[in-house]
Amino acid sequence: MATELPTAYDSKTVEKNIYARWLDAGAFNAEPISPGGSAFAMVIPPPNVTAALHLGHALNNTLQDVLIRYKRMCQLATLWMPGTDHAGIATQTVVEKRILAEEGKKRTDFERDEFVGRIQAWKEQFEATIINQLKMMGCSCDWRRIRFTMDETCAAAVRETFHRLFDDGVIYRGKRLVNWDPATQTVLADDEVEHENVHGHFW
8 A cells, every 4th residue: 555645744743653652662771881991971061940941052952952962972881871950949939930820829829838839849840841942853762761960869979978078078058148139038158149330338
């Protein structure tokens, strides 16, 4: 039976089918290093779950994909580990603004667990969106190894690292001026502060 050729090339369908075949074949899965073999691994700079990916992410991940595919063609055992970042205060702020705009409510109108649940729902929604976007771009990550920066494995590694750095005297606790944000009721990093000159008395 003859198959009728479409009148126009449907790139979306073709790309989707090819990508599905790659996934089914395990083409992106990291394999154990063979004796005498070499490996190349990289972790995707995890995008924040504050929103969907933008053009900058597309450029960045395309360059990473080119690199990992090249290393794969060089017969190295490769791993490109995907994941997302909680973005802490930034995600909380986005969710707070959305709730205020849509429901006219503030964070303090909720019990803590309920508000954390709202943030978790946001995270689930945008993490799924981000992973889907990466797949639609053709990123050749090992999708069996998706990580989230607040997963217990990641969190334990962070705690252990900070503890070791403290024990080694690399980091220390001390009394310092901080950037206190009265809206979020927490301390902000220096790079999150927008400075503004105000004329007036110091006292």
